[in-house]
Amino acid sequence: MQDTDYETFKNQVWNGHFETEVSGGPLDWYCHPSDNSAISRVKGEGFESSTALRIDFKGADTPSFGDLGVILLTRPGESHSLSFRARSQEITSDEGVYFQLIESSTGRVLVESVKILGTTPWTQYQESFRAPPESMLARLELRRNPSQRIDNRLSGTVWIDEVSVRAY
Numbered sequence: 001m002q003d004t005d006y007e008t009f010k011n012q013v014w015n016g017h018f019e020t021e022v023s024g025g026p027l028d029w030y031c032h033p034s035d036n037s038a039i040s041r042v043k044g045e046g047f048e049s050s051t052a053l054r055i056d057f058k059g060a061d062t063p064s065f066g067d068l069g070v071i072l073l074t075r076p077g078e079s080h081s082l083s084f085r086a087r088s089q090e091i092t093s094d095e096g097v098y099f100q101l102i103e104s105s106t107g108r109v110l111v112e113s114v115k116i117l118g119t120t121p122w123t124q125y126q127e128s129f130r131a132p133p134e135s136m137l138a139r140l141e142l143r144r145n146p147s148q149r150i151d152n153r154l155s156g157t158v159w160i161d162e163v164s165v166r167a168y
């Protein structure tokens with residue numbers, strides 16, 4: 001297996017383009033199975049017809065989604081960008097899908113992306129953050145919170161590709 005961007009420190013996220021099979025290794029993406037969603041690696045459905053991850057939400061009442069993520073190392077004290085591409089189809093309710101980067105030792109949130117709702121074409125999302133000086137280990141999770149609305153069933157599909165965290 002090879003990931004040139006990762007090996008040359010252009011991307012702290014292993015397999016962020018999903019062009020390699022997800023292996024379940026310690027630095028690869030983890031996908032916890034759940035009744036509320038299905039996660040699959042889909043060829044041809046990624047950005048520019050590459051491979052992406054697709055998450056199908058099955059319309060459960062009030063699930064909290066945190067089933068998908070990756071462990072990565074940041075550079076202590078340095079400025080970083082988190083970026084990714086996503087498209088979505090009929091993401092329901094007022095609670096969208098977003099990435100959250102969490103410091104592993106304390107659980108502190110380092111950065112969050114905007115929430116993706118409704119139906120959107122391929123869009124690049126980007127946020128900046130400064131890595132804490134005292135720790136390097138962080139967890140990037142795709143998340144969706146339970147909705148407080150009466151009409152709160154969470155359904156829809158989101159495609160994720162070209163996930164990147166890099167120091168600049």
Ligand SMILES: [Ca+2]
Nearest residue numbers: 017046050051
């Ligand atoms: Ca891709």
